Structure formats: structure tokens, C-alpha cells
Amino acid sequence: xxxxxxxxxxxxxxxxxxxxxxxxxxxxxxxxxxxxxxxxxxxxxxxxxxxxxxxxxxxxxxxxxxxxxxxxxxxxxxxxxxxxxxxxxxxxxxxxxxxxxxxxxxxxxxxx
Amino acid sequence: xxxxxxxxxxxxxxxxxxxxxxxxxxxxxxxxxxxxxxxxxxxxxxxxxxxxxxxxxxxxxxxxxxxxxxxxxxxxxxxxxxxxxxxxxxxxxxxxxxxxxxxxxxxxxxxxx
Numbered sequence: 154x155x156x157x158x159x160x161x162x163x164x165x166x167x168x169x170x171x172x173x174x175x176x177x178x179x180x181x182x183x184x185x186x187x188x189x190x191x192x193x194x195x196x197x198x199x200x201x202x203x204x205x206x207x208x209x210x211x212x213x214x215x216x217x218x219x220x221x222x223x224x225x226x227x228x229x230x231x232x233x234x235x236x237x238x239x240x241x242x243x244x245x246x247x248x249x250x251x252x253x254x255x256x257x258x259x260x261x262x263x264x265x
Numbered sequence: 266x267x268x269x270x271x272x273x274x275x276x277x278x279x280x281x282x283x284x285x286x287x288x289x290x291x292x293x294x295x296x297x298x299x300x301x302x303x304x305x306x307x308x309x310x311x312x313x314x315x316x317x318x319x320x321x322x323x324x325x326x327x328x329x330x331x332x333x334x335x336x337x338x339x340x341x342x343x344x345x346x347x348x349x350x351x352x353x354x355x356x357x358x359x360x361x362x363x364x365x366x367x368x369x370x371x372x373x374x375x376x377x378x
Contacts (some may be wrong), residue, residue, distance in 0.1 A: 194372075241308070243367075255308040256305075256307060257306065
């Protein structure tokens with residue numbers, strides 16, 4: 154089963170700072186999804202990336218898919234307290250199980 | 266009402282109790298899932314239903330019993346749970362079984378005493 158490694162595990166920053174979180178795998182992703190889970194709620198899909206080298210922007214969030222499709226990053230510019238949450242990367246297992254594989258997530262706290 | 270709704274939001278139960286978690290989706294999706302979310306662990310898939318048929322059971326103990334009476338409703342029946350079963354239980358749905366985004370409910374926070 155494919156494993157997704159997310160880093161850092163925890164991140165606490167001040168409002169207005171920039172940050173980048175990462176998702177890596179030893180296997181090639183067919184596609185990758187990023188979800189955000191706010192405290193007390195379920196995860197919500199932010200974006201799906203499919204093509205190697207792809208860059209997608211969602212307001213202050215920039216998602217990048219590595220050229221080799223084995224890594225992805227999420228960059229947040231001028232973080233806001235509303236960005237606080239658990240960021241999860243999810244991929245379809247390439248090991249043949251046809252299961253969705255979740256990373257453990259990066260827990261981001263943006264302090265006002 | 267839209268999206269995926271889970272009830273109750275919080276549940277405290279003793280080890281000898283029997284309770285049920287409920288999930289309802291109003292998205293017209295064909296697949297529904299139960300996930301367990303524990304601290305410091307990735308989401309663990311428990312059960313998958315596709316078109317009301319259980320298609321996956323990931324070695325979940327028999328004290329957890331799912332039920333999918335129709336494509337919009339999913340239940341998780343609980344009995345004789347253990348303290349280590351305390352976790353956030355998330356229901357999700359998707360258009361198809363795989364390769365389509367998951368829509369999650371807000372979960373049931375379960376505490377087993």
C-alpha cells in the first residue's frame with residue numbers, strides 16, 4: 154500500500170506569515186487531492202491535481218504537483234486565522250488496492 | 266438541506282451499551298463510507314457501500330456493524346465497544362466508489378467509558 158508522508162506534522166504561525174506544507178510518496182501518484190479539516194468539522198476538498206508540474210491557485214493557496222508526480226506542496230500566502238485546520242493529502246493507492254490513501258495531515262494554527 | 270449530515274455530533278457510551286450512528290446524504294451519490302479518525306493516525310477506512318451493497322470491510326471488529334437501507338442513509342451500529350474505540354467517526358459520500366471527491370459529514374465524536 155502506498156504511504157503518504159506529510160510534513161511538518163504541526164505548524165504554528167502568526168497572521169500574515171507565509172508557509173508551505175508538503176506531501177511525499179515513494180510511489181507515483183495518479184492524482185492527488187488536498188483537503189482541509191477545520192476544528193469540529195469534516196474534511197473539505199480544496200483541490201485535485203492530476204498532471205505533473207501542475208500548479209493550481211485558490212485565492213491565497215497555491216498547490217503544486219511535482220514533475221515526477223511523487224510529491225506535492227501547498228503554499229499559503231499571508232495566512233489568516235481562518236486558515237487554521239488540518240491539511241490532508243489523499244491519493245488513490247497505486248499498489249493495486251484501489252483504496253484512497255490518506256496522509257496523517259499537517260495541523261496548522263494561525264494566531265491573530 | 267444539502268451535503269452530508271451526521272447525528273449525533275457527540276456520543277458518550279459505556280462498554281455495555283448499544284448505540285447507532287446515523288449518516289444521511291442529499292447529494293445523489295452512489296457510494297458511502299465510514300472512516301475512523303484517531304489522534305496521530307491517518308484516517309482509517311472502515312466500510313464502503315456502493316449502490317447500497319457493502320463492497321469493503323477493512324478488518325473491522327464485529328462490534329461495529331454497518332447498515333445501508335438505501336442510497337441516502339448509512340448507519341453504524343455499535344455494541345460492547347472498548348475505550349480504544351473512542352474517536353471521531355466520519356461518514357462520507359462520493360459520486361462513484363473511487364476517483365471522485367469525497368464529501369464528508371462533520372462526524373460523531375465518540376467516547377467510550
